[in-house]
Structures are given as structure tokens and as C-alpha cells.
Amino acid sequence: MAVVKANSSDVDLLARLIRAEAEGEGELGMLMVGNVVVNRALADCLDFRNQRNINDVVFQSPGGFEATQFGYFYQKARERDRRLAQRAINGERPYPASNSLWYFRPTGECPAQWYNQPLTGKYKSHCFFTPLPENCQSLFSGR
Numbered sequence: 001m002a003v004v005k006a007n008s009s010d011v012d013l014l015a016r017l018i019r020a021e022a023e024g025e026g027e028l029g030m031l032m033v034g035n036v037v038v039n040r041a042l043a044d045c046l047d048f049r050n051q052r053n054i055n056d057v058v059f060q061s062p063g064g065f066e067a068t069q070f071g072y073f074y075q076k077a078r079e080r081d082r083r084l085a086q087r088a089i090n091g092e093r094p095y096p097a098s099n100s101l102w103y104f105r106p107t108g109e110c111p112a113q114w115y116n117q118p119l120t121g122k123y124k125s126h127c128f129f130t131p132l133p134e135n136c137q138s139l140f141s142g143r
Helices: 009-040 054-058 077-088
Strands: 101-102 117-123 126-129
Touching: 009 054, 009 077, 009 101, 009 117, 009 126
Parallel strands: none
Antiparallel strands: 101 126, 117 126
């Protein structure tokens, strides 16, 4: 059962984004990126108050995803990536992305904070950051 409303176009969009953002991180890394997108759609806090669906999250400006600026993002969604996107939409929440709203790939070590939010952990090259519950209660309420 989906935790965020999504049609087949939304699944394709998320599939293309997770491929473009994290293909080099493998399936788990791509699933984690998908989880961040879903978290942003569910979070009614911080920079994500008006982001209620996958399309809004993917194309948020400012603050969206860098991959949308490059041609690789606009390739057709692959079936493997669609399956990963659907898993994220269905609420699969791998750590350290389980409640994360941000991630990025630093040139060195992960900083302790990003956008004033603490580091949750690292998976391969991506560092994940999760707001404190008092800064985003809606993210931590049950799904």
C-alpha cells in the first residue's frame, strides 16, 4: 500500500530520478534516494511545506534535485528502477535514509550537519541528514 499517492507517471518520474541521482550507489542507494523523495512529500515542515506529491518534490525550485538539469534524467524509466521507485512509494525505509530529507555526495567526509540538521549516516558516497523530531514532527508520525 502506497504511503504517498502515485500514478504510473509518478513511478516513472521517481524511477528516472533515482537512476540519475544514484545509479552508481546500487539498488539500495537508489532506494534510499527514493525514500528521501517520499519523505519530502510526507513532511509538512522546513523547506517542504508545499511539496505534497512526487512531481512537486522532484521539480522543487529552489531546493530540488540537481539531476533534473541533465539529459540523463530524461531517459525512459527502466523496469528495475520502476520496481525500486514503487518500493519507496510503498514505504520501504532503509537506514540511514529512513527519515532523511537531504542527502548529498561530498568530496570528503560527511559533515556533522547540513542545513542545520544532523548527519544520520552514510551509504557508499551519499551522506544522509534527518531533521530532529521537534523540527519536523509530521515526518516522524506513523505511516
